[in-house]
Amino acid sequence: MRLFHKKAIMGVGVLLIFIATILTAAIAAGVLVRTSGVIGVKAVEVEKVARERLTTGMEFVKITGYSNTTAGTIENIEIMGRLKAGSSPVDLQEMFITFVEGSNVFTAELEYNSSSNETCSFDNVTAETSYCFEPLFGNTNPQVEEEELIYIRYKLNESHKLESNDNFELQLIPKVGEISIINVRVPSIKTYAVQIY
The missing domain is CATH 1.20.5 (Single alpha-helices involved in coiled-coils or other helix-helix interfaces)
Known part of the structure; x- marks a missing residue:
């Protein structure tokens, strides 16, 4: 057992x-x-x-320069932009524009007052430090959404105006997302509105 x-x-x-x-x-x-x-x-x-x-990011559709035809220089730049394909909305209050021409580099932020009825014009922005926007298609809030098309207006200082054949770079820099960069050359300035891109 x-x-x-x-x-x-x-x-x-x-x-x-x-x-x-x-x-x-x-x-x-x-x-x-x-x-x-x-x-x-x-x-x-x-x-x-x-x-x-x-x-996420913006893309350039068209860039127009507005000139002082007597001096033959461009002092104002208008960017037509929209969201990139598949992009999330971009808040313009959190997006910067950088302008580079030679050794000159300027960064601008949105000048926006929701309580004001001011329209976006070159006279309403501070040269080289701010920009404004105006919707072509879409609403007036600073959030760019799908299928919206906007104008962004940016002004140059007297001492940094662009002449024919000048090269410059524009950057659209959102807080979140991809930076859009374009390098362009100013064509011959013969009219008030000059299509640059």
Whole structure:
């Protein structure tokens, strides 16, 4: 009888070790499942942020320079812009415009007063430090949304006016998203409105 008793005790020990192994494996599997779920959620969040940063932004449709025809120089720049394909809305209050010409670099921010009925004109902006916008299609709030087309107006200082064949760069820099950059050369200035791009 003692022989069977000893084997029974060994069998119970093996059974306990087997159960402990299964419980440990179950706990480890639960931890792995939970961790993979958390990692999956984080991956979706990272993908969303990455997609927003890559697709969000403005694109240039047309750039027009307005000249002082007697001096033959461009003093005002009007950008027609819209959202890039697939872009999230862009808040113009959080977007900067950078103008680069030679060693001159100027950054402008939106001059916007929601309580004012002022229209966007070159006279209403401070040269080289601010810009204004006017919707061609869309509403008047500074949030550019899908299918909206806007005019952005920017003014140059007297000492930085553009002449024929001058090269310059414009950058539209949203808070979140891709920077839009365009390098252009001023064509011959013969009329008041000169299409640059």
